[in-house]
Amino acid sequence: MTPEMRPFSQSLPMALLRAREAAMRRFRPMLAEHDLTEQQWRVLRALSASDDPVSIGEVADHTFLLGPSLSRILVNLEQRRLVERSTNEHDQRSALLTLSGDGHALVGRIAPRSEEIYNGIEAQFGADRLVALLEELAALSSLDTVPDHIRAEVS
């Protein structure tokens, strides 16, 4: 034993991983039915969240995917006609992504089942409690995110 370190069971990264596994266990079968990996789904989900085209870099930030990973995922999703690419007229370097009609349709088929699973978690865990947990997670995530007005002063 290494008593100097907090118990494995109380490690924050492990607790987060464990909780995520517990949640994903409910969602995975549904994604598998549609031949989607978690990462592919994160991309579709990020695009479905916006009416406007989103740059590849923004999608990478939102989905926690690295450039090379995202590039290959996009090749796959474009071949499946779920995602469409256009070029930003104001900056020829950056590509803009949108969900295709098929992409919207697929998300639309998955959405109600996702909500169902979500409602099940809310019913067991408590809706208010879940909202509170999400708030705490957001607060934790933004700990090292320097607010914009401060960053402007620093840099």
Add this chain to the structure above:
Amino acid sequence: MTPEMRPFSQSLPMALLRAREAAMRRFRPMLAEHDLTEQQWRVLRALSASDDPVSIGEVADHTFLLGPSLSRILVNLEQRRLVERSTNEHDQRSALLTLSGDGHALVGRIAPRSEEIYNGIEAQFGADRLVALLEELAALSSLDTVPDHIRAEVS
């Protein structure tokens, strides 16, 4: 947009991933210095948490690693003399794992720095608040875990 589904920003799996990323960003450089992947570290951490030898299956459960992944990680950790294997005398099929002296030494070198990082998070987020968050995460993780005495009745 797909208004039928809750916002991407409020998806529980994404919130957990985001929080885990925020936490791991602080820990990763330390692991990289010791040439450890997150998964290798999870194995060492799980073994360091127990004075008694642990079976491979138990380690797999605790670390959320599949058998084949764990097998190869163990080959690596054994070659580096961080982990030792012995056979369970009562069941020749199962192998028992323990942290070697070098393994303990490595965990011992990492532990204080890990605690330092942890204290930083506590200082920013609040120690009590972090304890409360860990409790909520544990509760969420155990939602679908049927308690043993009930499982005995059911099966």
Add this chain to the structure above:
DNA sequence: TATTGTTATACTCTATAACTATA
């Protein structure tokens, strides 16, 4: 020169099935 994104490369992990040895 800096930025956006892709390609190259090597490694690691995931996931399923088939297999060996033991129970």
Add this chain to the structure above:
DNA sequence: TATAGTTATAGAGTATAACAATA
């Protein structure tokens, strides 16, 4: 027959660097 673990195999993601095109 069932279980513990390994091996085989295919696929996908991670990570870094090098690169092309554009700003």
